[in-house]
Amino acid sequence: MAELLKDKVALITGGSSGIGRATALACAREGARVAVADIATAGGQETARLITQAGGEAIFIQADMTKATELEAMVNTVVETYGRLDCAHNNAGIEGALGKTAVYEEAAWEQVIAINLTGVWLCMKYEIPAMLTNGGGAIVNTASAAGLLGVPNMPAYAASKHGVVGLTRTAALEYAKAGVRVNAVCPGIIQTPMVSRLTGERPGMFEKIATAEPIGRVGKPEEIAESVVWLCSDAASFVTGHAMSVDGGIVAQ
Ligand SMILES: NC(=O)c1ccc[n+]([C@@H]2O[C@H](COP(=O)([O-])OP(=O)(O)OC[C@H]3O[C@@H](n4cnc5c(N)ncnc54)[C@H](O)[C@@H]3O)[C@@H](O)[C@H]2O)c1
Secondary structure (H helix, E strand, O other), X not given: OOOOOOOOEEEEEOOOOHHHHHHHHHHHHOOOEEEEEEOOHHHHHHHHHHHHHOOOOEEEEEOOOOOHHHHHHXXXXXXXXXXXXXXXXXXXXXXXXXXXXXXXXXXXXXXXXXXXXXXXXXXXXXXXXHHHOOOOXXXXXXXXHHHOOOOOOOHHHHHHHHHHXXXXXXXXXXXXXXXXXXXXXXXXXXXXXXXXXXXOOOOOHHHHHHHOOOOOOOEOHHHHHHHHHHHHOHHHOOOOOOEEEEOOOHHHO
């Protein structure tokens, strides 16, 4: 079977865990050489090890999405190691503190916006020039169903993810003619450490949120990874500026 990302170089942020790890593994399976970036070293090294163990090529780069210098260095390392950058999945993110809009703490707000929104912008700021030197590329930003819907008690998270959708559409228009496609994936409720943190201390909560999914279950990280691989691949060559729901039907309600 043809490999969807054969000869491509892919960078995945938040690749130490959850959706990012699943995407890194799927990109490698489809023939890409993979750079896994994350603030968390052990998980990132493990993702890279899983890829090389399966016969692929991968490196881990430690980078904090709130630090522009580290993100510039991250992209430079990918280009120095593999000679190019074709695909980027800007996926690192946090759920942040919970609380209604009027009582939300300013520091908590700033942390969520810094990682989830400014971090995605800074990644693109350095990725796009690297892609332009090879004549183009494909970026997939992880937004959320919370980028399309309001989410009570998660004002900063929902604002950050709506921001990612707006940023994605804007960059898509700016670089369409230059050959860089920019899309977002909007996951529903996916079984990852993030969701375990949100539901972990509340008995019955996981079962309750699963019933919010029209499809009748929560999603798997691999189900998001497949959509990211497709959006990154030449099979999606006419797709740009799209916020793709991969959410078991949540946004369709
Ligand atoms: N799990 C879900 O239900 C769900 C739904 C919609 C969107 N998302 C989004 O998917 C993305 C991945 O989340 P996940 O569910 O896999 O969670 P996760 O917690 O398993 O993974 C998030 C990763 O981001 C990394 N990260 C956090 N802060 C960072 C920073 N400052 N710099 C670098 N890396 C940092 C973490 O170390 C971790 O490896 C996030 O953007 C999240 O908002 C998740």
